[in-house]
Amino acid sequence: MTKEKRQKIIFLVFALAILITPFFLQGSYFLNVLVFVGINTMLAVALNLLLGYAGQISLGHAAFFGLGAYISGILTTRFSFDPWLVIILAAVCAAALAFVIGFPILKLKGNYLAMATLGFGIIMYIVFNETVGWTGGPSGLSGIPNLHIGSWIFDNDLYNYYLIWIITIIVMLLSINLSQSRIGRALRAIHDSEVAARVMGVNAHVLKVQIFTVSALISAVAGSLYAHTMSFISPVSFGFNFSVELVTMVVVGGLGSIYGSFLGAAILTVLPEFLRVFHDLDIVIYGLMLILMTMFMPGGLISGIQAMAENAYAKLKGKTSSNA
């Protein structure tokens, strides 16, 4: 079986598993959790394009998520715009902002890039908090309508599940395709050595800005969907802690691995729901996860487990062959 064929089958199995999951679940509570897994997967995949593929860190990605959510929330509640139209509008606005700030920001490297994106994230967070007339400030914005197609309203967890996951699966498919395209290879070249990539004729700066823009666009779509499914948003969801949580998802799942982003998002969304201790300890655990994963499993869970399994298999094989 060729590699491409195998990848297609893996993707189909994954998509099918996602689509039939609701039939095996009872009660809307689990579905509700899975809706958040979907939104977080979208965000982790978006960040992974930048962090995992191109090797450029962003500590302010929650800002684009928040921007999408607030544009959707404000335009639909205060100006009764059509929600679907606003999702597109929000995505375009976030992408435009990312494109404009991307040019100067992505000239920076490493530490400076991290600090600049962090600063950008905090500025946006302050704006969400202080423009009370628009955003409702710290007490939040409520009454955001559910999405609907004709008279069909996405107002229960099952509908929302399919809405979110179909979009998430499309985002994942596009991201996987991107990684195997010329652009994906160029991004990986930048990740390994930007100088070498430039010598090979890759316009590194423009490409980084482009992937930053795409990443912001996906994050904003996730934000709009979040606003419409939750009906309520407040700045706390879009602060520095969430930006770090997103980085944690990507690192836990594995830099550059799309399924890894799903796994990271799933673990970091599901664990706090089922472990009460997690609620008080969450940032301590995220901190530990970031440190331990980077030190001992820099490739993330999926490739880490794969390597461990192969290791164990090789050992087992070595033993049996020496016995024989």
Next chain:
Amino acid sequence: MNSSRQLFQYILSGLSNGAIYALIGFGFAIIHNATGIINFAQGEFVMLGGMLTLFFLTILKLPLVPSIVLAILVSTIVGISFERLAIRPLKNAKPLSLIIITIGASIFIRGAAMLIWGKDTHALPAFSGNDPIHIAGATILPQHLWIFAVTILIIIASRIFFNYSIVGKAMRACAYNSQAASLVGIDVKIMVLLSFVISSAIGSMAGIIIAPLTMTSYDVGIMLGLKGFCAVIIGGMSSGLGIVLGGLLLGLLEALGAGFISASYKDAIAFIILLLILFVRPEGLFKKKETERV
């Protein structure tokens, strides 16, 4: 209150905050010069300084001076353990991994502080009372004087240390070229450890002297840390005087912006300055441009 007096008041509080930013910036620069790492956990040492002093003072009922000494000691131990457990094992790590690790350490320390001391905001009592001193029609608190005095002392002490002591010179040698330094018999590992010791001690000292003015809680580290970094960016990594000027400039701009433009956007002002300088002159305002080494 007439406006010139008000202006003086803004300048005063700006300068005292700026002194703190400069101290925090020093911590960043010392570690960066020794290792090339930007320690995202730097702000947490500042938080630890304030919170630990409060802990020894109010819960263990120790007098002020032993509380301060113990707080600096414990923060330094945290700094040492961080270097030994998370930084030293990672030889030749990629910059991205180091960023992620120091961020991990930062939120870990903050989370642990939240678990131990809760989410409340506390005030540390001022070192020598709250009776304002009147100078030229404006008032100045004794704590402001403490801040200026301690900052000047630390700056002079570190200048003497890095320029005249053998250990200080060895640390500077590591900053220029660690390989060459190790060839002439300098133990680079010890120098790296020492840089963490010095910068966590200075950071916690900064946290201790500012706490009586601005209150302290488990989450003050991130903002103070970022502003300290901002001071370094304005002043340039390798210039001690530049960092001091950068800190003071940032403090002044912030105080004037908060006073005359909008108090609620006070924190945003620092970050807009940070972004502008990163965009225009990432090597600092007071430094000559260097060519990039690949």
